């Protein structure tokens with residue numbers, strides 16, 4: 456069985472689903488991603504579903520489960536690239552995609568993850584005041 | 592359902608891959624029947640749910656996919672059939688969120704919402720047949 460590739464970009468894992476996945480392939484992805492988050496210490500996961508022309512309850516549940524697993528492993532999942540026709544159909548199917556954050560495209564998803572990773576208090580920003588020593 | 596019906600293309604459902612094949616066949620026929628992209632997406636999603644039920648709960652079966660024409664509009668019709676255990680409590684099975692397995696319980700109820708026509712015939716111990724139609728607008 457074919458596997459969905461998982462790419463690492465900095466501290467983010469990028470998954471781009473390009474084929475009509477059979478159920479077993481979706482479950483395999485769920486498993487592979489958990490392992491990769493642990494192996495890489497990734498803080499974010501972006502799942503690009505631009506290539507999916509439908510999301511049924513099985514794929515929907517898989518996406519929710521991936522988001523839950525990531526959260527437990529201290530990584531945030533963002534689903535990007537959902538087609539309008541898929542979004543309309545999901546709502547009518549009754550799927551709520553619980554706990555899943557979405558973004559328009561990969562770029563916006565990365566921005567969202569970067570923003571969330573920013574230090575929260577001003578104190579945390581102190582190190583930014585230190586003189587730059589690494590530039591030539 | 593009234594009107595002319597084209598010849599049905601039959602896809603056996605015995606594995607995960609067959610569920611994918613049903614989706615692809617329904618898509619092809621929905622495009623040929625000139626359904627809008629949203630309506631194609633709805634009927635393919637419904638077909639995916641019903642094909643998975645045929646496999647998981649019906650123990651396998653088939654999907655027969657055809658174009659239909661009522662004189663005014665064209666559409667796609669899919670008939671799923673299996674010789675599995677049947678559904679003892681239909682109202683319960685059609686309730687959003689009810690599953691006897693590990694699903695989300697949205698397949699039957701969701702498929703009914705996504706299609707224009709939905710007919711279900713089932714007998715305990717004999718099997719289940721579900722016919723759905725989606726018309727072009």
Ligand SMILES: Nc1ncnc2c1ncn2[C@@H]1O[C@H](COP(=O)(O)OP(=O)(O)O)[C@@H](O)[C@H]1O
Nearest residue numbers: 644648649684690691692694695696697698699
């Ligand atoms: N073809 C079938 N044969 C027997 N039982 C079925 C069949 N299809 C659906 N069911 C029953 O109806 C229930 C609801 O189906 P569905 O809404 O698709 O939810 P799920 O697949 O998540 O369980 C199933 O859990 C099962 O008990």
Ligand SMILES: [Mg+2]
Nearest residue numbers: 640644694698
């Ligand atoms: Mg189901």
